[in-house]
Amino acid sequence: MTQAQYRSRRRRRWFLLIFLLVLPAGAFFGIRAALRPNHKIDPSKLAPVERGDLARSVVATGKIEPRAKAQVKSKASGIVKKILVDYGDLVKEGQVLVELDKEELQARVREARATLLAAQASEESARASFERNKAEAEGPDVPFMKSAMERARKLHQQGLVAQSVLEDAEKLYQLALNKQMVALRNVAVTRAEMARSKAQVAQAQAALDRAEEDLRNSTIISPMDGLVLSRDVQVGDAVSSILVLGSQATLVMTIGDVSDVYVLGKVGEADISKVYLNQPARISVESLKDKKFAGKVTKISPLGVEKDNVTTFEVRVSIRNATGELKANMSANAEIILEEKKGVLMIPESAVLYEGGRNAFVEMPDPEAEKGRRKVPVKLGISNGVKTELVAGLRERQQVILQ
Numbered sequence: 001m002t003q004a005q006y007r008s009r010r011r012r013r014w015f016l017l018i019f020l021l022v023l024p025a026g027a028f029f030g031i032r033a034a035l036r037p038n039h040k041i042d043p044s045k046l047a048p049v050e051r052g053d054l055a056r057s058v059v060a061t062g063k064i065e066p067r068a069k070a071q072v073k074s075k076a077s078g079i080v081k082k083i084l085v086d087y088g089d090l091v092k093e094g095q096v097l098v099e100l101d102k103e104e105l106q107a108r109v110r111e112a113r114a115t116l117l118a119a120q121a122s123e124e125s126a127r128a129s130f131e132r133n134k135a136e137a138e139g140p141d142v143p144f145m146k147s148a149m150e151r152a153r154k155l156h157q158q159g160l161v162a163q164s165v166l167e168d169a170e171k172l173y174q175l176a177l178n179k180q181m182v183a184l185r186n187v188a189v190t191r192a193e194m195a196r197s198k199a200q201v202a203q204a205q206a207a208l209d210r211a212e213e214d215l216r217n218s219t220i221i222s223p224m225d226g227l228v229l230s231r232d233v234q235v236g237d238a239v240s241s242i243l244v245l246g247s248q249a250t251l252v253m254t255i256g257d258v259s260d261v262y263v264l265g266k267v268g269e270a271d272i273s274k275v276y277l278n279q280p281a282r283i284s285v286e287s288l289k290d291k292k293f294a295g296k297v298t299k300i301s302p303l304g305v306e307k308d309n310v311t312t313f314e315v316r317v318s319i320r321n322a323t324g325e326l327k328a329n330m331s332a333n334a335e336i337i338l339e340e341k342k343g344v345l346m347i348p349e350s351a352v353l354y355e356g357g358r359n360a361f362v363e364m365p366d367p368e369a370e371k372g373r374r375k376v377p378v379k380l381g382i383s384n385g386v387k388t389e390l391v392a393g394l395r396e397r398q399q400v401i402l403q
Contacts, residue, residue, distance in 0.1 A: 058274060072223065077238075111211075364401065
């Protein structure tokens with residue numbers, strides 16, 4: 001055997017010996033590591049102790065509503081001819097919004113005015129007939145004829161006039177009486193005609209007033225200062241009168257004052273006793289998630305509403321909306337502040353555990369502990385349901401385990 005072969009065989013023996021020694025040791029340590037419990041905590045289950053502002057509150061959920069809102073409907077029926085404003089426009093009280101077609105309405109005015117003139121002419125004719133018949137009924141003929149007849153009767157008794165003269169005087173007196181009776185009857189007839197003519201004049205005047213009012217109402221004006229929230233008609237659309245159809249009349253526009261808005265939400269009976277007028281509130285809306293609006297409680301309903309065995313009370317939270325960012329009908333949450341603290345230590349509510357229902361503690365990661373975590377008793381303050389005030393027990397930036 002050569003020297004080179006001897007060294008090669010010796011090297012293989014050493015490799016085999018080392019392999020036989022390392023293999024059992026590796027297996028031992030591998031099995032030991034596999035059987036050892038893993039106490040490493042998922043980072044997503046850890047949360048830091050942080051400092052910030054915390055408020056205990058009651059949340060009322062509702063919609064953004066304008067302080068004042070008006071549904072504009074027409075008093076006159078007709079066809080839309082002009083629309084002078086659109087949604088999003090600011091309008092003033094009395095400003096013209098919509099013009100209806102006026103041709104038919106103007107024709108009605110002319111017809112009503114002609115009817116009134118005819119009724120007034122008829123009234124004048126009836127009054128003239130009445131005055132004439134009244135004059136005839138009150139004329140001097142009957143007293144004069146009566147005096148002439150009595151005088152002729154005395155003269156006939158004295159033998160100074162013939163019988164024929166007396167008979168003529170009596171005949172003339174009777175004719176005057178008959179004429180007066182006819183005139184009195186005509187007075188009654190013409191008085192009735194005059195009253196009827198007067199009523200016709202009043203009726204014609206009312207019809208004219210109504211036609212002129214319809215003509216004026218064909219110009220639809222704004223009832224208030226505000227913002228046009230919606231425009232519900234187009235040029236050429238038929239518009240029905242609210243005086244005829246009431247609430248079923250055509251909606252022309254909706255106008256609202258959005259300089260001040262409010263959230264009309266509901267608060268449960270368990271929390272309503274904590275809510276009072278002018279109580280501060282913070283309002284958030286879905287489309288402006290990173291922004292809060294300051295408001296205050298302005299109305300609390302005295303009457304609760306029960307639904308599904310739950311009683312709630314309506315609460316109005318008002319907000320200044322000078323920038324116009326809050327739009328009508330936005331979904332909103334009004335957080336009514338019951339108690340607020342600034343710059344306090346906070347931990348997530350889900351990190352808190354209780355022993356015996358009263359003593360609070362949290363768990364912190366600790367590699368030296370048996371299970372990789374240890375319990376720490378804490379003293380808590382107010383909570384908003386998500387975060388809890390930490391009065392004592394931990395320092396800022398320490399980590400707690402979420403349960």
